[in-house]
Amino acid sequence: MATIVVDVMLKPEILDPQGKAVASALPRLGFTFATDVRQGKRFEITVDGEPTAAQLAEVEKAAEKLLSNPVIENFTVRVEK
Amino acid sequence: MKIGVVTFPGTLDDRDAARAVRYAGAEAIELWHDDADLKGVDAVILPGGFSYGDYLRCGAISRFSPVMEPLIAAAKGGMPLLGICNGFQVLAEAHLIPGALTRNQHLHFLCTDQKIRIENNNTAWTSSFSAGQEIVIPLKNGEGSYQCDDETLKMLEGEGRIIARYVGENPNGSRNLIAGISNERGNIVGLMPHPEHAVDALTGPGTDGLGFFTSVLKAMVK
Numbered sequence: 001m002a003t004i005v006v007d008v009m010l011k012p013e014i015l016d017p018q019g020k021a022v023a024s025a026l027p028r029l030g031f032t033f034a035t036d037v038r039q040g041k042r043f044e045i046t047v048d049g050e051p052t053a054a055q056l057a058e059v060e061k062a063a064e065k066l067l068s069n070p071v072i073e074n075f076t077v078r079v080e081k
Numbered sequence: 082m083k084i085g086v087v088t089f090p091g092t093l094d095d096r097d098a099a100r101a102v103r104y105a106g107a108e109a110i111e112l113w114h115d116d117a118d119l120k121g122v123d124a125v126i127l128p129g130g131f132s133y134g135d136y137l138r139c140g141a142i143s144r145f146s147p148v149m150e151p152l153i154a155a156a157k158g159g160m161p162l163l164g165i166c167n168g169f170q171v172l173a174e175a176h177l178i179p180g181a182l183t184r185n186q187h188l189h190f191l192c193t194d195q196k197i198r199i200e201n202n203n204t205a206w207t208s209s210f211s212a213g214q215e216i217v218i219p220l221k222n223g224e225g226s227y228q229c230d231d232e233t234l235k236m237l238e239g240e241g242r243i244i245a246r247y248v249g250e251n252p253n254g255s256r257n258l259i260a261g262i263s264n265e266r267g268n269i270v271g272l273m274p275h276p277e278h279a280v281d282a283l284t285g286p287g288t289d290g291l292g293f294f295t296s297v298l299k300a301m302v303k
Binding site: 010013014015017018021066067069071072 | 137138141145173174176179180181183184185186187188226228229230254
């Protein structure tokens with residue numbers, strides 16, 4: 001059993017109001033380290049055995065078609081050990 | 082004249098949309114998300130609500146419902162299709178219109194009577210208005226901020242495809258105050274505010290919304 005992780009983030013040029021809200025909440029709690037925060041989504045997909053190249057290609061397709069909206073989002077696919 | 086109104090799980094405004102269709106003088110036909118059957122309708126409305134609980138992204142799961150397959154084909158063939166609010170989000174997810182609807186810039190859910198200006202009255206859904214006409218209809222959304230890249234925005238402006246703009250302060254952060262846009266042909270329109278809630282003075286801010294529904298009747302007669 002392995003886990004394929006798909007991370008989806010808004011493209012850098014798309015305003016992220018949720019990230020901004022988090023960024024402005026941090027200093028109110030005394031956390032002053034952040035100059036910016038962006039918020040995204042993470043999908044953990046479980047498959048049997050080691051993922052094959054074909055499976056990963058399918059996940060790429062699914063990420064483009066359903067998990068992300070390519071108009072406003074980028075995604076990355078990786079296998080978690 | 083038969084106008085279909087699609088109900089997805091979580092749709093809220095299908096009843097009001099059907100009522101607006103009847104007020105305009107057409108027959109409202111209920112369409113079910115799980116039936117790949119348009120029941121011979123002449124036009125379709127994707128109404129507002131929270132289809133599939135807005136899970137994943139607003140409209141992202143509805144966009145792959147069985148009804149969408151014949152609907153996308155018919156709309157690409159020229160059938161009038163109006164997406165209101167969540168329906169607009171479904172149109173964007175189906176890439177029938179460019180851009181995307183994102184979280185309101187101020188993060189708050191909006192519910193207000195909003196003044197908008199009709200910028201293009203040459204579409205299937207706006208011909209009953211005069212160009213530049215200002216109307217008031219309800220606006221209620223959490224993710225109504227229209228976003229697209231600069232090139233798309235320039236194209237929409239250049240081709241007159243911004244069919245309605247918010248008047249006054251920007252309510253949700255939409256680029257160029259966009260309240261609604263159309264496809265190139267003008268048969269598909271996505272609109273964030275709700276004309277179907279403004280067809281009867283008893284239950285809405287007025288009857289300004291009715292024009293969207295009478296427009297499509299004219300378009301179908303042509």
